[in-house]
Amino acid sequence: MPTVLAGEYWGQTAYGAQRLASDGNEVCSQRWAGLFSDVSALTWCGDSGYGSDCNDGELRLTLLRSPLYLANEFGSVKAFDKQRFHPRSDQGERSFRFAFAAGDAQQRRQMIEAEAMAFHEAPALLPFNPSGEGEPVRPALRLDNPAIQVTAFKKKEDAGSYIIRLYETTEQAGSAVLSVPMLGLTLSCEFKGFEVKTVLLENYTLTELTGLMV
Numbered sequence: 322m323p324t325v326l327a328g329e330y331w332g333q334t335a336y337g338a339q340r341l342a343s344d345g346n347e348v349c350s351q352r353w354a355g356l357f358s359d360v361s362a363l364t365w366c367g368d369s370g371y372g373s374d375c376n377d378g379e380l381r382l383t384l385l386r387s388p389l390y391l392a393n394e395f396g397s398v399k400a401f402d403k404q405r406f407h408p409r410s411d412q413g414e415r416s417f418r419f420a421f422a423a424g425d426a427q428q429r430r431q432m433i434e435a436e437a438m439a440f441h442e443a444p445a446l447l448p449f450n451p452s453g454e455g456e457p458v459r460p461a462l463r464l465d466n467p468a469i470q471v472t473a474f475k476k477k478e479d480a481g482s483y484i485i486r487l488y489e490t491t492e493q494a495g496s497a498v499l500s501v502p503m504l505g506l507t508l509s510c511e512f513k514g515f516e517v518k519t520v521l522l523e524n525y526t527l528t529e530l531t532g533l534m535v
């Protein structure tokens with residue numbers, strides 16, 4: 322994907338993002354990567370591989386690889402018999418899916434994490450035939466800031482309460498209001514860049530905890 326952008330190549334890591342090499346050497350990222358200038362950005366997310374490289378404003382995504390599986394050799398120990406056929410890493414049928422978006426650099430950085438999550442996590446389908454009567458069920462959780470993500474919502478291991486894990490995705494300080502519409506609860510949280518917060522839902526109250534509680 323050739324571009325006219327001159328900037329930095331960034332990619333997702335575990336609970337964060339990092340600047341990647343943009344000298345043509347292959348790098349790895351998780352769900353997304355993107356080229357960011359001071360003003361504009363081009364981002365991509367995909368579920369078909371993790372390798373890519375960037376050079377002179379051009380993004381190149383690795384699709385197929387040719388090495389053998391477990392082909393490392395250690396001294397006199399040979400990993401495979403060269404006289405026999407061995408399957409290669411990416412032989413066979415392959416399906417590729419990518420999503421690209423371009424726009425304002427700051428907006429792209431705020432939205433790409435949520436876009437990548439939605440792209441990777443297909444909705445679960447359940448067949449049913451509602452009557453249309455009664456009141457609609459309100460959402461379990463809501464956040465008013467797209468740069469803050471819910472990474473866990475689970476029952477606490479030693480009690481009947483629930484743990485909600487929140488994560489700031491842009492490395493920029495910010496705030497978000499967490500709400501539980503079905504219970505009429507709200508909680509305002511302040512975040513540092515890449516900060517992870519834990520919220521306890523217990524006895525119809527939301528409480529921000531210190532540290533990562535299970």
